Amino acid sequence: MKKLLVFLFAAALSVSVEAQLQTPQPSPSSKLVQTVGLTEVSVEYSRPSMRGRKIFGGLESYDELWRTGANKNTVVSFGDDVIVDGQTLKAGDYAIFTKPGKTSWEVIFYSDTNNWGTPREWDDSKVAAKTTVDVFPIEVPIETFTITIDDLHNNGATLGMMWENTYAGVKFEVPTGEKADKSIAKLMAGPTANELYAAASYYFEEGKDLNKAKEWIDKAVAMNDKAYWVMRRQSLIYAKLGDKKGAIEAAKKSMAAAETAGNQDYVKLNQDSLKEWGAL
Secondary structure, three states: OHHHHHHHHHHHHHHHHHHHOOOOOOOOEEEEEEEEOOEEEEEEEEOOEOOOOOOEOOOEOOOOOEOOOEEEEEEEEEOOOEEEOOEEEOOEEEEEEEEEOOOEEEEEEEOOOOOEOOOOOOOHHHEEEEEEEEEEEEEEEEEEEEEEEEEEEOOEEEEEEEEEEEEEEEEEEOOHHHHHHHHHHHHHHOOOHHHHHHHHHHHHHHOOOHHHHHHHHHHHHHHOOOOHHHHHHHHHHHHHOOOHHHHHHHHHHHHHHHHHHOOHHHHHHHHHHHHHOOOO
């Protein structure tokens, strides 16, 4: 019995030690996040090191498909549609595969990011974009594979890849001008009805300046006279300000619009308020 207890204790201790054991990964994971213009770009990848090995033309054969890192796919994520060598990459996630050559690299953006290494079966329909870029020698050896986002400017940047004595970079363009123009146009046009409604609702719920809330809700109603939920809020703001006549008028309009839209919940809410205010 004692031997059995000792054995069980030793086994439990072994499991506990294994569960707590931490060792460094041979190719540690890394995440790079960079805002380019108005677009967020991120890269998640694993970083192998040379460790005395010849890399290109050795560990990684020339002109053969490479996972561009280690372990699972290296993944680049674009917050907006971007342009690579005249090709549109839709906002989203892409695996980066490369074919390193002596003087140039083929770089492929692949829509399937769930591979460990290169895909078992290559599917050309999943190639979202590909380009060929020149290779530049680096005098000081780069021990650990490194991806960078360099040459930043408002309208784009370069996705750089460095290892051993090699640098290859892919230029991409971001829609900064388009996004900035839309933002400016929106600002110049003023707030939307939904934004005015949200602001008025916040002031109403928090007991802030009700006159300001009334100003905003009136503008929201003027912009959309079919929005029964906005007119409902207008009636409540009027009532809280002591304007019973205005509250009743707004509630009747809200009820009529809700009936037209087939929303019986709002019809009843308005009916209840109108009864409370002596209008029914």
